[in-house]
Amino acid sequence: MLDIFNFKEHIIPMEKWVAGAVDWLVGNYRPQFQAVKWPVEQTLNGINWVLQIVPPIIFLIILFAIAWRLSSWKVGIFGVITFLLAGYLGMWEETMTTLAMVISAVVFCVIVGIPMGIIAARSDRFVAFIRPILDAMQTTPAFVYLVPVVMLFSIGTVAGVIATIIFAMPPIIRLTNLGIRQVQSDVVEAAKSFGATPNQILWKVQFPLALPTIMAGLNQTIMMSLSMVVIAALIGAGGLGVPVFEGLNSLRVGLAFIGGLSIVLLAMVLDRITQSLGESKRIQQRDES
Amino acid sequence: MADKVVVKNLFKIFGPGPSRAFDLMDQGMGKEEIFEKTGLTVGVREADFTVKSGEIFVVMGLSGSGKSTLVRMLNRLIEPSRGEVWVNDENVTKMNAKELNEMRRHTMSMVFQSFALMPHMTVLDNACFGLDVAGMSKPQRHERAMSALEQVGLKTYAESYPQELSGGMQQRVGLARALAQDPDILLMDEAFSALDPLIRSEMQDELINLQEESDRTVIFISHDLHEAMRIGDRIAMMEGGRIVQIGTPDEILKNPADKYVQSFFRGVDPTTVFAAKDVARKSQLTLRWHKGEGYPVAALEQMRQEDRSWAYVLDRHQKFMGVVSEASLEQASERGDQNLSQALLPDVNPVPFDTPLQEILTIVRKYDFPVPVVDENNVYLGVVSKNRFLRTLEHGIDKPQTEATA
Numbered sequence: 001m002l003d004i005f006n007f008k009e010h011i012i013p014m015e016k017w018v019a020g021a022v023d024w025l026v027g028n029y030r031p032q033f034q035a036v037k038w039p040v041e042q043t044l045n046g047i048n049w050v051l052q053i054v055p056p057i058i059f060l061i062i063l064f065a066i067a068w069r070l071s072s073w074k075v076g077i078f079g080v081i082t083f084l085l086a087g088y089l090g091m092w093e094e095t096m097t098t099l100a101m102v103i104s105a106v107v108f109c110v111i112v113g114i115p116m117g118i119i120a121a122r123s124d125r126f127v128a129f130i131r132p133i134l135d136a137m138q139t140t141p142a143f144v145y146l147v148p149v150v151m152l153f154s155i156g157t158v159a160g161v162i163a164t165i166i167f168a169m170p171p172i173i174r175l176t177n178l179g180i181r182q183v184q185s186d187v188v189e190a191a192k193s194f195g196a197t198p199n200q201i202l203w204k205v206q207f208p209l210a211l212p213t214i215m216a217g218l219n220q221t222i223m224m225s226l227s228m229v230v231i232a233a234l235i236g237a238g239g240l241g242v243p244v245f246e247g248l249n250s251l252r253v254g255l256a257f258i259g260g261l262s263i264v265l266l267a268m269v270l271d272r273i274t275q276s277l278g279e280s281k282r283i284q285q286r287d288e289s
Numbered sequence: 290m291a292d293k294v295v296v297k298n299l300f301k302i303f304g305p306g307p308s309r310a311f312d313l314m315d316q317g318m319g320k321e322e323i324f325e326k327t328g329l330t331v332g333v334r335e336a337d338f339t340v341k342s343g344e345i346f347v348v349m350g351l352s353g354s355g356k357s358t359l360v361r362m363l364n365r366l367i368e369p370s371r372g373e374v375w376v377n378d379e380n381v382t383k384m385n386a387k388e389l390n391e392m393r394r395h396t397m398s399m400v401f402q403s404f405a406l407m408p409h410m411t412v413l414d415n416a417c418f419g420l421d422v423a424g425m426s427k428p429q430r431h432e433r434a435m436s437a438l439e440q441v442g443l444k445t446y447a448e449s450y451p452q453e454l455s456g457g458m459q460q461r462v463g464l465a466r467a468l469a470q471d472p473d474i475l476l477m478d479e480a481f482s483a484l485d486p487l488i489r490s491e492m493q494d495e496l497i498n499l500q501e502e503s504d505r506t507v508i509f510i511s512h513d514l515h516e517a518m519r520i521g522d523r524i525a526m527m528e529g530g531r532i533v534q535i536g537t538p539d540e541i542l543k544n545p546a547d548k549y550v551q552s553f554f555r556g557v558d559p560t561t562v563f564a565a566k567d568v569a570r571k572s573q574l575t576l577r578w579h580k581g582e583g584y585p586v587a588a589l590e591q592m593r594q595e596d597r598s599w600a601y602v603l604d605r606h607q608k609f610m611g612v613v614s615e616a617s618l619e620q621a622s623e624r625g626d627q628n629l630s631q632a633l634l635p636d637v638n639p640v641p642f643d644t645p646l647q648e649i650l651t652i653v654r655k656y657d658f659p660v661p662v663v664d665e666n667n668v669y670l671g672v673v674s675k676n677r678f679l680r681t682l683e684h685g686i687d688k689p690q691t692e693a694t695a
Binding site: 184186187189190191192193194195196197200204205208209 | 364366386389390391392393394395398399401403405406407408409418419421422423466470476
């Protein structure tokens with residue numbers, strides 16, 4: 001009777017099932033997975049090519065201008081100094097590759113995530129459906145992602161970006177949903193009473209008022225994609241993850257440290273620049289009053 | 290006047306499966322009982338009324354009485370559970386989404402208690418909002434919105450943002466936004482309740498002024514009797530989702546349908562709401578003006594029998610002639626006067642019927658006896674005594690039948 005607790009004898013053949021399922025997916029749906037991979041690859045290569053070819057001086061000027069416009073001149077100077085430091089540490093190329101990976105991952109997160117968030121804001125059923133998926137996406141340890149991604153998309157930088165997209169998508173979906181749902185109901189009611197259609201309400205009222213929250217989601221998505229992009233070095237993605245893993249593997253602590261430091265610096269710059277996006281002065285005023 | 294809005298047998302039940310509530314209502318159960326039994330909330334129950342073109346129709350009641358629900362069913366921000374709403378002879382309850390939006394864009398606009406302005410838009414864009422969603426071109430809608438802002442005196446603030454303005458100014462923007470649509474019907478949901486009293490009465494005056502320039506129909510929600518009296522042509526009193534009384538302010542004031550309606554008068558400053566005619570009571574002895582002999586003596590006898598110190602002299606058309614006192618009659622009879630005219634107290638001026646209570650105060654204080662009140666033809670309506678005046682201040686008007694007919 002106690003035989004059923006013999007874990008050596010009775011084993012659920014999960015491994016076989018999963019392997020079989022993945023084999024079947026790869027065997028039958030390879031074109032589909034390649035089709036998913038293609039736009040990511042094009043975007044990544046395009047951005048990477050530009051970033052690698054642009055002379056550092058031009059890149060720094062543009063960086064300063066963006067940081068200054070979106071935030072302040074202080075953040076601009078901070079960004080320039082940070083990138084210069086990464087350059088002098090010998091990490092310019094890796095930093096550019098990582099930046100390209102982050103940007104392409106975030107582009108896809110936005111393209112897919114914001115519409116999903118909008119649908120979620122309009123449908124409780126859709127929220128009930130995607131919430132467990134989002135939870136799973138966020139709580140699954142980063143390493144575990146890499147397995148199916150490698151099976152379906154093989155290894156390399158593009159596969160790394162795809163893993164990053166999946167990992168970093170939840171915040172922007174959640175916060176788009178939240179931002180739209182948080183818009184004061186009286187304002188939405190007023191819009192309705194003046195004969196606005198649901199689409200007009202969305203684009204003229206809800207979306208602009210939700211924008212600060214959506215931007216906070218974008219900030220989180222960028223931060224999460226940066227952390228994943230580094231781990232993606234495990235499956236052969238390039239960028240700043242490479243020196244870290246090389247350093248760890250060959251016990252070159254200095255190299256790993258430099259790679260790690262560059263990641264932290266890049267994270268700080270991206271965070272400072274995008275944080276300010278969420279702080280629209282006008283809407284804050286209304287909250288205070 | 291033509292009927293602008295006709296509401297027929299309108300119900301709103303909040304909660305799933307409203308038919309259960311209808312069954313219980315047919316059995317005559319009230320809002321509380323139905324909620325206990327089914328968990329359903331009766332928002333509005335059996336509303337039936339007509340608003341005429343050009344009228345200011347006030348819906349009054351405490352919070353939770355269903356007045357906001359009622360007005361939101363007129364433009365279907367809240368879907369009625371049963372019944373019909375007709376606007377300009379069109380059945381609103383049968384409209385599809387497109388027709389409904391057309392009606393909201395052109396026929397009916399709304400002003401909200403919380404202002405509900407768009408914080409991300411300038412005052413001008415806010416005023417344009419309805420015209421924008423209706424697809425009007427930018428120069429055209431700016432022109433219309435500017436003239437609406439001019440009407441409410443905010444033209445110079447067109448480029449400001451709502452949160453830079455005071456509450457009163459924000460609600461003017463709300464009003465301009467509604468006026469820019471040039472609607473037949475203006476729905477105002479406690480539009481002035483969030484404003485401080487001074488600004489509130491200023492806005493009320495402004496609404497009345499606007500109303501004089503156009504013959505818009507206004508449906509105004511309020512929990513403030515004072516406001517309702519001031520601006521309303523007719524008032525509907527709501528309680529527990531039901532309309533308990535509809536009438537002109539005067540009718541409701543004088544004949545409150547029940548205790549609930551009456552209770553509204555508490556807490557209202559009666560001296561601003563009531564006029565002399567509302568508090569005057571025929572509680573005093575009246576004497577017929579007569580040219581016959583020996584009258585002072587007969588009058589004196591009558592007064593002693595009734596234990597009165599004063600009597601009010603009327604002619605045969607009930608017109609007020611003067612007041613006599615016990616003392617003045619005694620003097621007249623000692624002198625041997627043959628009629629009452631010599632016994633009338635000097636310098637007694639009756640109060641016109643429409644004098645506000647505020648102004649009566651000084652007059653009531655001046656005389657020892659209750660002050661007589663007359664209508665425009667000098668016909669005696671009754672008296673206001675000190676006692677009665679003070680009681681009105683304390684309780685508002687109550688109408689014990691005995692006193693009214695004495």
